[in-house]
Amino acid sequence: MKMIASKSKAKNEIQKHSKFGAYLREHYLMYIMLLPGLFFLIVYKFLPLYGITIAFKDYSIFAGNNPLDAIAKSEWVGLQHFERLFASSAFIKVLLNTLIINLYKIVFLFPIPIICAILLNEIRNRVYRKLAQTAIYIPYFFSWVVTFGIFYSLLGTYGIVNTGLSAFGFERISFFSDTNVFRGLLVFTEGWKEVGWNTVIYLAAITGIDISLYEAARVDGASKLRQIWHITLPGMASTIVLMLILKVGYILDTGFEQILVFYNATVYDVADVIQTYVYRMGLGQSDFALGTALGLFNSVVAFILIVGANSICKRLLHRSIW
């Protein structure tokens, strides 16, 4: 232990004095390694960023020789598209819905995969473990349309659950059109679909934990819970932080496809989110500008939240994405 510490200390000192040129000469391979990724970044991610200007233009795809040329030739209209987005009286409501639904999803669903991964890791029977693991991960592959079909036959007003309820003399519950339970339905179905998938990622993190730490803890007589608290969780921490920061960052973005399939007019009050609202507003219009404006708004919010969450995590937990 001491040896390593002194070695890296010495290394730090060397680096402090050496110039960038020297570093480059020694580690030029590192930069070459980055090239394929950077190529992708520039070609597919950064060049298209030019398209963000569409959010500030009266874009007509036929204005130029090709759709790209058309961006340059379209008129600037300033913040007009953003006004269209925000000026509507419904915007506050759908913004609140978006935040509430996603907060529910984070609060109720974020911890579950972590717990699952820890529990799965405790299971010694390999066959059982593999089976359980594979089982909970399958739902991820169902599209929302199919998922809706499954859950409607279970939870519809005349579905299996309600048939049971009414047979025992209870009132039927309209899960799909009752504003009191609809958000719960959204959270539950999302959990059904995503929990197993996220567990996979945490399981990978757990495998990275040094086994000898557990051995040492056991020798010290630490209970299972203490081992989890002091070894497993810290070992997963960087993955947890990564997942949390991204979840928080994309708080305006998630659940569009799900809600579009599950909701209906009677639950708009609790389930209409920004994206579904804009989607309905722009039905049949191929309104590239409005879509771009919404995307930009979401991106800016996400960027601020991610940077913010990252620095908070850095300060409080001493972990961060960068």
Added chain:
Amino acid sequence: MKKIFVLFLAVLMIVSSLAACGQSSNSTSSNTSTAGTATGAKALDGEKPELKYLGYNVSFDPNTDGMAKIYEEKTGYKVKYNVLPAENADEKLLMEVASGADYDVIQVSVSQFQTLLSQGALKPLSDLLNQHGQDVLKGVNEDSWKACSGPDGKIYGIPYKYPYPTEVTTFMVARMDLMKAAGINELPKTIDEFYNTLVTLKKFYGDKYIIFTGPFRAASEASVNWDIPQSITSAFGIYNDWMVDENGKVYYMTEHKNFSKMIEFMQKLSNEGLIDRDWAVNNTTTVNEKLSAGKAIIAASNRVGVAVTTPIMTGKDGLGLKNEDLGYIGALAGSDGTCKYMKTEAINQVTCILKSSKNAEHVIKWINIKQQNQLYLNIGVEGTHFTYDTDGSIKPINPIFAEERGNSYWYLNSTNEEEFAKQWPSRVRKSDAMWAAFDAVTNKANKETPNIFVDNTFAFMPSLENYSKYNQSLFKATSDFTLQLIGGTKKIGDLKTFQSDWTNSGGEKIRTEMQNWYNEFYGKK
């Protein structure tokens, strides 16, 4: 930023074009040869080029389907078929066309056609049709051509009209066995009889059955669905989203004098537990399921719906019903006797040619050959695929008809409209279930109450700018509002707010536009 982008793209373009050069030197030569020969009409006698086709989304591969071969044999043209995606079709089409797609011929919706036309992306077809498309020109009626013409009076698209002008497309299926058990022997004809039927059923069965389930709407996103079945709206005189009053004034359905009455009626059904509690949630699948599982007594449906449910309900594994246990309720009449159902006359698809197409003459010729052989291509050969009934109507021979002509509808670009209206019912007849409903509702209405069919005033309206921009989202908003009214989350007093929202979201703009078109088209002063 832009400069860098363009510079970079330029470099990429050079690289990729260099790469392309290496491979396709032979294809360029063939390109120039077709371009050279395509100039004169005589050249058409020579080699027929492969045509590149773009059509609407479909569940099968049109290239490998048996129909492709039949069409190729008959027309002599090899065609490479492409389809638009099921979702994001508009965006995809616009991006492809704007960046120079090389399709020879495309079949699009009326609104897509209008967008392409207004952007100057289409080739005028008048001269070409005169030269190579006489049969097409003759087969399509004047009004349809008008709808596909540009402001310069030239034809830009070839219309495909809905094949049957007076079909009752949506109706209700009723379980006669359950109705009779409750003492109802007659199908309701008016809205009051309908209400009484529901009440009687509710009294008799209580919560054992869903008395009336609906609406029958496709689960896919942007399709136009009525959340109150048109068999009911007919009784209130509401037959379309836009209508014209006796003074020639264009108005929206929510402005109809009976709109509140219609809503009150639906609210009454809802409050008294006569309709499915999941009315707002239902789609075609859930409604079909409730009907065929024997959970519901009356269900909204359509031709395709009964094709799914009837065989199951009458099958040995299903409810074991007989054919006469199923009743079909068409357009209901109001208390005052009014009953309005809109004619199904409208343009479904438009075939057009992009400016850049090199094979325009061939395309027109191809479509013309197809139209000459309409009966053979769509219905088949007498004795093999169909026989004539005593009354002259066509009866298909199953299953060979379904196998060899089942998918022909997708390959249609233009029809001899009059003839096709006679030939087409045979396509319904390929399924006994569909035909039973068609006969009980459409044929009956045409025979007994032909006056219920109201002209679709806007059948031949080109897709106007504001209309194509706002109408779809307005219709969705109206449907949603209707559902909220029925479900009780909104009150009829909110109609005022709705109306002002409607005005702000483009409703008034559309009205002005449609009013102008109406005045012009029908020659109103």
Added chain:
Amino acid sequence: MFMKKKKTGTPLEASEKVMIVISYIIMSILALCAILPILHVLSKSFSSASAVTSGSVLFWPVDIQFETMKYVLKETTFLHSLKNTIIVTVLGTIISMVVTITTAYPLSKPSFKGRKVFIMLYIISMVFFGGIIPAYMVVRTLGIIDTFAALILPFFIVHFNMFIVKNYFEGLPESIEESAKIDGASDTRILISIVCPMSTPVLATVAMLYAVNYWNNYFHAVMYTNSTEMQTLQLFTYNTISNTQTIVERLVAGNYSNVSIDGIVSAVVVLSLIPIVALYPLVQRYMVQGITIGSVKG
């Protein structure tokens, strides 16, 4: 040291026993929740048309038939789109893994000069997107519209996956690399022969994440392919789901009277699930905790 992983002779403590029992109970409930709906779909694809449409199929086939499967495999382009998707998934995953590893490694080194700048570039490009039009134009300009390349390009690197690998690399003990460096090994040498073998669990997981990404990709297939030959599995599935009316018309008069539209959708879902789900047990082989790390660090 390998042995150490296995349970040693020490008896289980009470807390451990409780923990294990709880684990079994909770995981069994969750697995059941996940499996029942799947059984439901599976049963539907083997049940008669009337049983499916009337909703009487629960978790076991009713009136077993194989016509639905036959229909999907013989009468549709399912197999062709499956082939396309497999090609894209295999090729794409290989390319993506190479690019992801070579990117994550430099960025995982705290001493790497310019690290912060590069990471920031990745964060920015993860959050901001220029929209479909310029992206489409890039793909078009590259001349790869309607090719497999167009379906691979968008997932060349998935930022999230890259960060997971980077995180893992950061957690690896530096001592081994240090000693290799002293022996004169180059950065690539270290990456290939030391870092990657130590990271098999996470690399296997991320490879699976990529494979699933390619497998499930729908949007890019919509935008970047035109021809029916290039149709992928997801496109096929969506087309099936959104064209139910035309499929029904085709079924009613054809030879498939015992096939229902719901059954077809279920069969398509089941068939397209099998290959990708089968991948997971394969990945799990590599998910063994601490094989090399334990041995080196102890």
